[in-house]
C-alpha cells in the first residue's frame with residue numbers, strides 16, 4: 413500500500429487549546445491530517461517524538477541581522493534553527509541603509525532565498541522625512557509590518573520619527589491592514605540625563621538604567637496610544653520592559669485601540685543586577701529593570717496581558733561591547749537571543765509548572781502569527797505550514813556562549829542550565845536542525861510575505 417503522507421510525526425501535540433498525544437500527516441510541506449491517539453498514519457518518513465512536545469513552529473518577531481555587524485541571514489537563520497525558531501522577522505535598521513524604499517526591500521527579500529535555513533519575514537520602516545509615499549509599495553512588496561522609533565539611535569539608519577510623520581504613517585497603514593510598531597523611549601529626557609551623568613562621571617553599568625527611568629518608556633508609549641486612538645491605526649509596542657506600560661496598553665484596549673505588545677526574554681529573566689555583574693553584556697534598550705518591576709512584568713504575563721515574547725536579537729561582537737567596559741554609555745545596546753530564548757523561557761515557565769504548554773505556544777507561536785497576520789504559520793492546524801519546534805521537557809540544556817552560531821560569542825546567560833532542550837526544528841516538513849547540527853543548506857529558507865490588503869488583515873480587533 414502506498415504511503416498516505418510524505419512524513420508522519422508522533423508526539424505530544426500542542427494544539428490551540430489542548431495538548432493531545434497523536435499524529436500529524438504532512439504532504440508537500442503542509443499539515444494535512446491531525447489525529448488524536450495512535451491513528452496508524454503512514455508516511456515515507458515516520459518521526460517518533462513520543463515523550464516530547466510537538467509545538468507549532470516558534471516565531472521570533474524581533475531579530476536584527478544587519479545592524480552594523482553584517483551578521484547576515486545565514487548565520488542568523490542557523491542560530492534560529494538551533495534555537496527552535498522556524499520563522500523570524502528581521503528588523504529594518506540595516507547598515508548602510510534602512511529598509512525604507514521598495515528597491516532596497518526587494519533586494520533584501522531576494523537575499524533570503526539563497527542564504528537562509530529557516531523562513532524569514534521582513535520589517536519595513538519610513539524615512540525621517542518625506543518617506544511615506546513608499547509605504548504602499550513596501551506593503552505590496554510583502555512587508556510584514558512597519559517599525560519606527562521615538563528614540564534616535566542613528567540619524568539615518570535608526571532615526572526618531574517626528575510626530576507628524578508618525579500620524580501620516582498610521583493613516584496610510586490603515587489601507588494596508590498592517591501594524592505600526594515602535595521602539596518607544598522618550599528621546600529628550602534620556603539624552604539630557606546621559607549628558608548630566610557623564611559630566612558627573614557617573615558611567616558605571618547601572619547608570620544605563622538610571623538614565624532611562626520608567627517614565628521615559630511609559631510617556632513615549634502613552635503618546636503613541638493616543639495617536640493610534642485618533643487615527644484608528646493598528647499599533648504594536650516592541651520590547652516592553654515595565655509593567656506600567658502594560659497597564660497603559662490595557663487601558664487603551666478598553667478605549668477600542670487595536671494595540672498589541674511584546675516583551676523580550678531578558679526583561680523577564682534578568683534584572684538590573686545583571687548590569688552590575690556583566691556590564692555591557694547585559695546592556696539593552698530599554699534597560700533591565702529593578703527586581704520588583706520584573707515581578708510586575710511576570711504578573712502581567714500571568715494575567716494574559718502580554719501578547720508575545722521576542723528576543724530582540726542584536727548580535728554585537730565582543731570587541732564592540734567591550735568598548736563600554738569603562739563607560740557603559742559607550743557600549744552598543746542589545747544581546748544575542750534567537751538561539752537561546754526558547755529553551756530559557758521553557759525552563760522558566762513550562763518546566764516549572766508556571767505556564768501550560770498551550771500558554772507557552774500562544775506566547776511563542778500563535779500570538780506572533782496572529783498579531784502580524786503571518787499567513788499559514790504559527791499553529792498546528794490543517795493546511796498550515798508543517799513548522800514544528802520539538803522540545804524534550806526532560807532533557808537538560810546548558811548555554812555556552814562560545815558555541816553560539818552567532819559571531820557574538822557572549823551572553824549574560826552563559827553557563828545557565830535548564831530543562832527543555834530543542835531536539836528538533838522542522839520547517840515546511842523538513843528537519844532543519846536535528847538536535848546536534850543544521851541539516852539543510854542555505855537556500856532552504858523562504859521569504860514570507862506579509863498580508864497587506866488581504867481581507868483578514870483589514871479587520872480591526874477591538
Ligand SMILES: [Zn+2]
Pocket residue numbers: 474476503724
Ligand atoms: Zn530591536
